[in-house]
Amino acid sequence: MSKKILIITTNHSSYPGADAVGQARMGYSANTYIIRVPDPVMFPEDFYLRAFDRGIGGIIIMSSGSDCPYEGAYERLSKRVARVYEQMRAKGIAANRLKLTTICTVCRAAFLKEISEMEKAVAAV
C-alpha cells in the first residue's frame, strides 16, 4: 500500500480552502491528491473501498458541512460514511484511514491539521 492521501473537496468551500493554504505558502506533504466535486454525497460506499483496494493510503472527505448549498446532502453523506466505516471494519481496514470533516474557504489551520493527522494514520498502517 502507498502512503498516498486522497482529499475530496467541494467546489463550494474546501477546494477554495486548499487554495487559501497555498496563497499563504503554508506547507504540507506532497503525498496528497486533491480532487473536487459538487458534493461528496455522490460517491457510493464502494467508491471509497475501491480506492483503498487500489492502494490509496487514506481518504479525507472535506465537506462544506453547514455551509453546504445542497439540501440534506450533508446528513446523507455522514450516514453514508458511517456505512463505509462498517464495511471497512468487515474488511479489516483501519477506521482512521477515512475521515469526514468540514473545511471552510479560509480554514487553513484546520486543513493542515487534517492532513497531518491522516499522515500519522497512514504511516501507522
Next chain:
Amino acid sequence: MSDIEKIEVDTLVVGSGIAGLQSALDLADQGYSVAIVEKAPSIGGKMISLSKVFPTLDCASCITTPRMASVSHHPRITTLTYSTVDAIKREGKSFTASVTRKPRYIDEKECISCKRCEEVCPVYLPDEYEQGMGAKKTISIPFTNAIPQYPVMHPEHCIRCGACARACPKDCIEFLQEPAPVEIKAKSVILATGYETTPMTAKKQYGLGKLPNVISPMAAERLLAPHGPYGRVLRPSDGMVPGSIAYVQCAGSRDKSIGVPYCSRVCCMYAIKQAILLSGSLPIADITIYYMDIRAFGKGYEQFYNNARAMGINFVKAKVARITEDEKHNPILRIERQEGDSAPAEVQHELVVLSQGLVPGHDAAAFGLGAENNDYGFVKLSDEMVSSAVTAGAGVFAAGVVKGPRDIPDSVVDAGSAAMEAASYMRKL
C-alpha cells in the same frame, strides 16, 4: 489628455460591499452593463473581513467569495478597484463620472498574482486588514481572498531597494506609475457606499481608543476569523489568552452625546455572535454583554439570542459609565446596573469589546445629483413607503447601509430592489 480611459455602461455602482456587489449582479444578470468603482484594493467591502455571520454562523468569506467571483467573472460587469469617484456630472439623461485609478505601482495586465514581490520585500507595515494586529509588506496583496489578486505598493514606506522588481517574473513593477483618470458614462447610478464604524476615539469616558485591551468589534472579528492575525484569540497588550471578556453595547449608538442617537441595528447581534464564537474558542472564558435592550429582531435572531443565553453568556442590563484600566492593562468598567442592585460598581475584565455603531461611509449628497441626506448623513429616499431605493435625484438609487444601518440579510435584500428601480428607470428613458 486624449488617452483617458473611457467606459460606457448602463449603470454605475459606487461601492463594492455586499450591497454594491448584489445590485451589480442583479442588474447584469438581467442583461444590463455595470461598472463598479471601489476605493479599496479589493472588492468585498466590510463583509469579507468578518469571521462568521449571524444568525446561521456561516463563514463570511464562504458567503462573500462566490459573490465576488461572480462579479469579477461577469461578462457585463467592469470592476475598478483602488479607484475613487471624484465627481459625477449629470448631462441630460446620462451621468459622467470622473474616476481616478490610484497607482498600485505594478502593471495589472501582466501581474500573475504570484506574490514574489511580497516575499522579498524587506519593509513591514501594520496590516490594516487585520486592524493593525498583524504585519504586511510594503508591497503586498491586501488579503488572502482579495479580488483582484494584485499587490499594492505603499510608496511612502518603500525604501526603493528594488528587490521586488528583481524578483518579479513578469517585470511588472512600475515605481513611476501615476494615477490614471477614467471617465465612466452611465444612464443610472446606484450609491452603495456603506458605512464606517463610530470611531474608538469618540468617547472620552471609554478611554479614547488608548486602552490596549479595549478593542473594536472589527478587531474582534479578525481575532475570531479562522485565518486571523494570531490564529487564535489573544489580547493585544501582552498576548495573553483572555479569561474574561466584556461587550459594551451601544458604545456609539443611541447616544446623543456623540451625534448618533439612532440604533445601529447590527451591534446586539454581532456581539452575541462574537460571544458565541468566543465561547467556542475559549470554553472556560467568562463572557458578559452589558446592554440597554437586546434587539434581536430578524428572522432566527431571537432563537440565536436564546442559544447564547443557554450557552452561559451573561447578559447584564447596565450602563457603562466609564472604562479605565489597572496596572496590568485589565480594563475596569464602572457600571450602573439597571436591574437588581443599581448601585454603581466597578468590574474588571481582561478584554473589552466596544460595540461600535455605524455611521455613513461617504457623503453621497456631495455628488450633487439631487439625492439628499437625512440629519445623520445617510441618504434619504423620496418616498420610502412605496419604494426602498428611489432618491430625490432622477436616475440615482441607493442600496444598503448608505440609507442607514442594516445587517447583511437586509442589505442583500435591499440591493435587489435598487437594481430593479434602476432597471425600471432605464427602460423608461
Next chain:
Amino acid sequence: MDEKTRDEAAKDNFRQEPKVGVYVCHCGGNISDIIDVKAVAAALARYPGVAVAREYAFMCSSNGQDLIAEDIKNLGVNRTVVAACSPSLHELTFRNVLQRAGVNPYLHEHINIREQASWVHKFDKAGATAKAIKLAQAGVEKVLRKDALNAIRVAAEQRVAVIGGGAAGMRAALSAAGKGLEAVIIEKGPALGGKLLELGRLYPSGEEGAAVAGKLEALVRADSRITVHTAVDIDFVSGFVGNFKINFKKADGRSEQVKAGAIVMATGYEHYKPAKGEFGYGEDANVVTLPEFIALMKNSPAGRLALAGKEIKSLALIHCVGSRQVEGVHKPQADGKINDYCSRVCCTAALHTVNQLKDKYPGVRVYDIYRDIRTYGMQHEEYYDKASKDGVLFMRHNEADQPVVASDRTGHTVKVKDVLTWGEELEVKADLVVLVTGMMPADISLIKSQLKLPSSADRFLQEVHLKLRPVELANSGIFVAGTAQYPMDVTEAMAAAGTAAAKAAILLAEPDIPLEPFVAVVDEHKCTGCGLCPPECSYDGALMMGEHNGKKVAVVNPALCKGCGACVAVCPVRAINVAGWTLDQFDAMVDAIAKE
C-alpha cells in the same frame, strides 16, 4: 461563429477520436522553480490518449492561449488539460479558448499545480513533480471521459404571478412591470391593499395605511402590464419553473387560469389573536389588541378617549403578546409550537401609537410593560424618546415573570415584577389593557401543499439562504416577498418585494431559461427501474420514476435538479450521474493517482 455553428462543431469534435492536449504552465518560476515542468510534459506526452504535451512560461498570456488554439487547428486536439494556477483564476480563460476555437468548452480540465502543489511543497521538489504528473494524468483520464455539455433551455411564460395584493404584492408587480414583464396580481380579498387597509397611521411617514395602499394601487392601475384579480379563491396550483399554472374561482363562480414563468408569494400575515383568557383577552371587554386599540383611537373624538361609553384615563400596554414565547411559560399554539420569534414591528408600532395617543389625549396615563424595546429603525428611537418625554412609565419584566392582569368592577390591575425597580412586584391600575400582538403567517396551506413550499420552524416561508438567496424558495421560480417570509414593516416589505421581482426578472430575462448543464442524467439503457434513487432526492419533482419506450426508468426534471449527486451514490448499476462529474471519471482518476 454563432452559437449554433459552434455547437455543431463541438458535436463533430466529440464524435472524433479523443485527442488530448496537455499544457503545463511555468507561471514564471512560481511553478517551474519547484516542479520540473519539462519532466511533467515529457511524462504526459507518453500517456495514452495524449496527442501533444507542452510547457510554457505563461499559459494564460495571449501567446500561451494561441499555443492551444493552434494545436486545436493543426493537430486536431479536441480536449485539453491545463496544469497551472487555481481554476478560480483561469479555468474560464481556457474554456473560452476552446470555445473560440470551436471545441465545446466543457471538454477542458484544469489542474491546480500552483496553489495546491508548488506553493505548498517548496521543500520537496521531487515529490511536487511526481504529484504534478499524477494530477495531470488523472486530469487526462477525466477529460477523456467528459461529454460535450450545453446549457439546458426551458421555454418560459414571460409573466409573473403575484399571489397577494397587499403592500408587498403591489410592489412586486410594479417592479416586474417596470422591467417590462407582464404581472398578474391574484388577491383573495375584495380590494387591493391587504392589511394596510386595516392599519392606522404608519411609521415612519405618518400616513394612514389606506393612503399608502391608495398610492400603490394608483401606480398599479396605471400600469397596463399589470392585471388584477380580486375576490378570487385559488383552488389549484401546479407546474414548475417557467411553466406554472394557477387556477382560481372568481366571485361570479367562473374559473380562470393564469400561466406564469415565476411566482411571487406575497401572501402576508395575520395579527396574532390572543387565546381566550390570555391576559384577560376575550373575557373582559377592556382588554384589547394593539390593532383593536388603533381602531378605537381612530374612532374616538378629540378630548375624550372612551370604550363603550366609559372614559379611559389610564392604559397599560403589554408587549410581546404572541411573540418571543418561552417553552414552559407560554401555552403552545394550535399546532403545538410556541411563537419563539420576535415580531420585529410591534415595539415601534406600539410606541408610534402611544405618541399619537399622547398628542390626542395628553391626560391619559400610560404604562408600558416590556422585555426589550426594539426600536431599531432610523427614526424609531425618536418615538421611544418622545414616549419617555410624554411621561409614559416603562416597566421591564423577565420572560419567566409574565405580567398578570386581574379585573374587577373598577378596572384592571396589572401586576408586574419590574426589574428596573429591583424586581419589586408593582401593581398598576389601568382602565384599558392593550396587548401588543405580533404577526403570524397567513394561512396558505393549500398552496403550500400543492407546490410543496418549505416553511421555517416559525411557520413563515423558508428562503434558500438568508444571505445568498434571501427571497428564493427551494422551488425554482418561486420567490417570497414581504411578511409571508417574516414580520417586517412597509419600508422593508418594499425592499423585499423589489428584490423578489428582480429575481423573477433575471429568471425571465430571456424567452427560454438557460439552466446549468450540471444536472443528473439517466442512462436509460442501464436503468433497471429499481426506484432506489428518487427517495434520495431532496428537491421535490426533480427525480421521479416514469416510463420511457415502455420501460420503467428514473426521469430527471433538469429544471428542478440542483446537481448535488445524492441520487448517484445509490444506483446499483451506475445508470445515473451528474453531467460533467461522473463516477467513471472519478474511478479513473483514482486509478491514475494510485498507480505506482
